[in-house]
Amino acid sequence: MLYRTAGQFKSSYVADQALFPVRQDAILLTIILIFGWVIFPMTASEFTFQTLLIPILIYALAAMGLNILTGFAGQLSLGTGAFMGVGAYACYKMVTLFPWMNPIIAILLSGVFSAGIGVVFGIPSLRIKGFYLAIATLAAQFFLVWLFEKWAWLYNYNASGAIQVPNLEMFGVFVSGPQAASVTEYYIVLFVVTLLTLLCINLTRGNLGRTWKATRDMDIAAELIGINLMKSKLTAFAVSSYVVGVAGALYVFMWKGAAEPNVFDIPLSFQVLFIAIIGGLGSIMGNYLGAILIVGLPVVLNVVAGTKVFEISAPSAILLVALIAAATFLFWVARNLWGVGAALGFGVVTLVYGYAQLQGFRIDSALIEHINVMIVGALIIFFLIIEPHGLNQLWRLIREKLIIWPFPH
Amino acid sequence: MLNDIFIAPFVDMVEAPDFLMQVLWEGLVSGILYALIALGFVLIFRSSRIFNFAQGIMVVFAALTLVGLFAMGVPAWISVGLTLGVMFVLAVVIERVVLRPLVGQPDIILFMATIGITLFLIGFGETIFGGENKVMITEELGIPTGDTVLEPFGGLLILQHLDITVVIVATLLVAGLLAFLNYTQMGRAIRALGDDHQAALSVGISLQTIWVLVWFIAGIIALVTGIAWGARAGVSFALEVIAYKALPVLMLGGLESITGAIVGGLMIGILEKLFEIYWGQPLLGGNTETWFAFVLALIVLLFRPQGLFGERIIERV
Numbered sequence: 001m002l003y004r005t006a007g008q009f010k011s012s013y014v015a016d017q018a019l020f021p022v023r024q025d026a027i028l029l030t031i032i033l034i035f036g037w038v039i040f041p042m043t044a045s046e047f048t049f050q051t052l053l054i055p056i057l058i059y060a061l062a063a064m065g066l067n068i069l070t071g072f073a074g075q076l077s078l079g080t081g082a083f084m085g086v087g088a089y090a091c092y093k094m095v096t097l098f099p100w101m102n103p104i105i106a107i108l109l110s111g112v113f114s115a116g117i118g119v120v121f122g123i124p125s126l127r128i129k130g131f132y133l134a135i136a137t138l139a140a141q142f143f144l145v146w147l148f149e150k151w152a153w154l155y156n157y158n159a160s161g162a163i164q165v166p167n168l169e170m171f172g173v174f175v176s177g178p179q180a181a182s183v184t185e186y187y188i189v190l191f192v193v194t195l196l197t198l199l200c201i202n203l204t205r206g207n208l209g210r211t212w213k214a215t216r217d218m219d220i221a222a223e224l225i226g227i228n229l230m231k232s233k234l235t236a237f238a239v240s241s242y243v244v245g246v247a248g249a250l251y252v253f254m255w256k257g258a259a260e261p262n263v264f265d266i267p268l269s270f271q272v273l274f275i276a277i278i279g280g281l282g283s284i285m286g287n288y289l290g291a292i293l294i295v296g297l298p299v300v301l302n303v304v305a306g307t308k309v310f311e312i313s314a315p316s317a318i319l320l321v322a323l324i325a326a327a328t329f330l331f332w333v334a335r336n337l338w339g340v341g342a343a344l345g346f347g348v349v350t351l352v353y354g355y356a357q358l359q360g361f362r363i364d365s366a367l368i369e370h371i372n373v374m375i376v377g378a379l380i381i382f383f384l385i386i387e388p389h390g391l392n393q394l395w396r397l398i399r400e401k402l403i404i405w406p407f408p409h
Numbered sequence: 410m411l412n413d414i415f416i417a418p419f420v421d422m423v424e425a426p427d428f429l430m431q432v433l434w435e436g437l438v439s440g441i442l443y444a445l446i447a448l449g450f451v452l453i454f455r456s457s458r459i460f461n462f463a464q465g466i467m468v469v470f471a472a473l474t475l476v477g478l479f480a481m482g483v484p485a486w487i488s489v490g491l492t493l494g495v496m497f498v499l500a501v502v503i504e505r506v507v508l509r510p511l512v513g514q515p516d517i518i519l520f521m522a523t524i525g526i527t528l529f530l531i532g533f534g535e536t537i538f539g540g541e542n543k544v545m546i547t548e549e550l551g552i553p554t555g556d557t558v559l560e561p562f563g564g565l566l567i568l569q570h571l572d573i574t575v576v577i578v579a580t581l582l583v584a585g586l587l588a589f590l591n592y593t594q595m596g597r598a599i600r601a602l603g604d605d606h607q608a609a610l611s612v613g614i615s616l617q618t619i620w621v622l623v624w625f626i627a628g629i630i631a632l633v634t635g636i637a638w639g640a641r642a643g644v645s646f647a648l649e650v651i652a653y654k655a656l657p658v659l660m661l662g663g664l665e666s667i668t669g670a671i672v673g674g675l676m677i678g679i680l681e682k683l684f685e686i687y688w689g690q691p692l693l694g695g696n697t698e699t700w701f702a703f704v705l706a707l708i709v710l711l712f713r714p715q716g717l718f719g720e721r722i723i724e725r726v
Contacts, residue, residue: 076517128710131460131516135660136710138653139703150694220724266653270524277521367536374532380525385510388518 003402019201036190041183049182050255051299057186057193058250060291063275064200064284065243070273071281072204073236074216075125079137080272082144083241084248085264086114089154091249092163096156103168103175104188107253111245117144118241125233129219141266148261162260165253176253185254192250196243201284203239212236213282244272278383280390289391297379301372320350333405334397338386418687430566432686433679438572440678441579445634446655447662447670448583449627454664455603456623457508459519463526465652467628470530471496472635472644476546477538485549489632496628504620531646545639547571552640575637582633583671586626590667599623603665657702661709663719673717677702 003024010016020026044053066080091110094101121140128136148154155163167177174180175188203209211232214222223229252259271294279290324347331339387394422429446464453461474495478488507522547554553570590596601609602619610616635644638651658677662669681701689697715721 070517124707124711127714129714131520131664132660132710132714132716134460134520135656135703136707138656139700139707142653142700142703146696146700150696274521274524277517281517370532370535372532374529374536377525377528377530377532380528381507381522384514384518384522384525385507388511388514 003399003405005403019205041186044186046182049186052296054182054186054189054255056288056291056295057189058247058255059272059275059295060288061193061196061250062244062247062272063279063287063290064197065240065245065247066272067276067279067281067283067287068200068204068212068243069236069240070276071283072209072216073212073233073240074219075122075233075236076131076134077137077240078134078266078269078273079121079139079141079144080244081264081266081268082141083114083118083244084251084268084272085144085148085259085261086117086241087111087245087248088252088259088264089148089163090114090245091253092165093154095166095168099166103170103253104192107188107192107246107249110249111242114245114248115238115242118237118244119234122234122237122241125237126230138266141269145261145265148264160260162258163252164258165256168253178257189250189254192246196246197284200239200243204284208235208239216282274380278380278390280392283390283392285395286390286392289395293379293383293391294376298372298376301368301375321347324350330398333401334394335401336386336394336397338382339394342382342386413692414688418691421687427566432682434566434568434572436679436682437675438575438678439682440675441576442634442637442651442674443654443658443678444671444674445579445582445630445637446652447658447674448586448667449630449634450655450659451662451665451667451670452599452623453627454659456599456619457602458516459508459523460516460664461627462520462523462652463530464627464631465649465655466527466530466646467496467499467631468635468638468652469644469646469649470499470534470635471628471632472545472639473534473538473543475632475636476543476639476644479546479549480538480543485546489550492632493629496632497625500621500624500628503624504617508620509617531649535646542643542645543639545636545644547640550636552636571637571640578633578637582630586630587667595619595622654702657706660706660716661702663716665720666716666718669716669718677705680705 003022005022005024008021008023010021015021020029040048040053062080062084065083066077069075069077087110090113091106094106094110095103098106117140121137124136125133149161152161155161158164165177167179168175173184175184204212211222211227212235214225214227215229215232215236219229222232248264252263256263275287275290275294277290278293279286279288324343327343328340328347331337331343383391446468449467450461450464453459453464471492475488475492478491479485483491503526507526508519511519511522552574555570557568557570557573559566559568588596590600598609598614599619599622601612601614602616606616654677655674658670658673660673661677662671662673681698684701685695685698689695689701709717713719
């Protein structure tokens with residue numbers, strides 16, 4: 001009903017190929033941008049900035065970088081974490097060697113280094129394919145993390161072996177380091193992420209993006225119609241590693257504040273891969289949806305399990321119920337009964353657990369950690385089963401159904 | 410510099426042959442364990458084209474279940490039997506809940522699903538048995554723990570009895586597995602499925618049964634590996650790192666080849682130890698074992714993209 005496209009006629013190819021052929025999409029995006037740029041920064045608490053808003057944006061950016069390589073160009077990579085590390089270490093070296101450098105410029109430049117290294121490790125992709133390539137990228141993963149640990153020059157020979165973010169100033173305001181305010185950090189992350197998202201959307205829609213997709217769908221066929229595979233694969237590695245490197249620099253400079261080499265170890269790579277796959281390979285928006293789920297879910301689980309939801313704040317309980325109701329409705333619109341069941345099930349479990357907590361029932365916090373890991377694993381499998389093509393596909397189905405709603409066909 | 414790289418290590422090897430033999434022996438033992446993990450993996454990959462990332466965690470999970478059951482007061486050998494039962498149930502559940510709904514999806518989706526299984530098993534194991542490090546019940550299982558000291562070339566060579574047992578058991582396990590695959594009906598069905606899914610289905614081989622079977626065999630292998638690694642390094646989810654070691658083994662040997670898994674495992678086990686002792690520690694600051702195997706496999710792959718023993722990749726348009 002709200003998504004009705006009646007009356008929106010396209011009278012030229014340009015209009016048909018526009019970024020938003022349906023007007024409601026543009027309106028929706030505007031609303032999201034207003035929330036992101038104005039409403040969230042005005043209302044969010046320190047906790048929300050640090051556990052939800054900033055990490056979601058950074059993880060979404062990293063997943064977008066990986067998605068360009070894996071989703072658009074079809075080259076499976078398990079080395080994302082290490083490339084984030086390259087970006088972070090490059091940025092650290094730059095701001096310590098040239099303290100006068102503008103932090104945003106340093107962050108954007110740090111991606112160039114990871115792009116270079118990405119191209120080097122991308123060269124085997126010209127010969128090695130599929131899972132063999134995936135394991136080959138693990139060589140980059142393990143080798144680079146080892147290098148971060150052993151090459152003392154990278155962390156300026158300090159005793160801890162970790163990189164510490166110094167206080168960085170821009171126009172008289174601290175933008176990074178211990179003294180920076182969360183809001184400032186958030187705005188910088190948001191600015192960089194918006195910029196790169198725009199870049200990625202247009203790259204994947206353009207000539208380069210079409211070459212990547214042809215390579216992904218069948219590389220030999222692509223070669224036969226005249227696509228230079230070497231150029232296609234290596235540009236994919238370069239662009240992907242650039243975005244991932246910038247995400248890594250943001251990860252340390254705008255969020256963590258300090259990082260040891262093992263932060264960039266393989267669990268980080270997998271987390272980013274989860275986001276890209278749960279979100280949907282070959283999509284841009286999916287990365288955001290995936291990041292909201294993968295980063296947001298443990299926080300929600302912790303809040304639900306760790307505090308007495310229904311006792312402490314009625315608003316949070318109402319919000320939870322509203323979210324569950326919305327999810328149920330959207331799944332129902334998409335005729336996805338598994339999804340409806342899951343959303344309702346989650347709601348019932350939360351209610352029962354909340355009631356049990358009111359009665360004084362407690363779970364040990366270490367146990368909650370373990371259960372959290374278990375639930376995340378189960379959810380990954382669950383989402384793969386209900387929609388193997390990711391949340392982006394789920395949203396597309398929902399959107400299609402909404403356009404013709406209330407009619408089924 | 411060149412001397413340090415190309416001459417000095419070999420001089421060291423020749424001057425202290427007993428130490429070299431010790432290094433080779435330790436490399437051989439860890440190589441066998443890598444090979445075992447890779448073997449479970451190859452079986453699953455051949456019969457279902459699933460890149461089973463959870464193989465490493467199954468090792469830990471099996472060991473954890475064994476130790477956990479023993480801690481609950483079950484006698485050692487009965488807990489081995491019960492653990493096998495648990496691995497069987499696990500195989501059935503994975504096939505029914507995870508694999509069956511995902512049949513026919515792209516490879517990467519199934520790969521992701523096995524990572525989901527990995528996380529689930531980590532959480533599940535820790536929830537039930539606790540997250541702390543545990544000691545493998547070596548003595549209760551009757552595994553010898555002493556060592557034998559040999560003196561070749563007037564030097565010292567220490568062979569842990571545990572390691573000798575591991576080598577013997579692993580050899581028997583592999584021999585048994587090969588016999589099973591070659592001489593029984595079930596084993597031949599597994600191989601048929603590996604060759605051609607459609608043809609195998611059309612002669613009446615049940616895909617579901619075989620999948621449960623290969624996951625169960627992978628579970629048995631995981632238990633043996635888990636006992637062996639657990640006895641050497643304690644049982645905790647830190648053992649997970651050995652799972653990553655199986656990946657370059659597979660890459661080197663080829664994803665479909667059982668021979669490849671064994672040869673690749675031994676090669677990587679021995680070469681990475683040699684590299685670490687003679688090149689890594691003196692020249693690169695040590696701890697090169699984390700990446701050496703991957704880089705070695707990567708170099709081999711540049712020349713043979715399907716691994717040493719993998720099926721030749723034929724592409725058609």
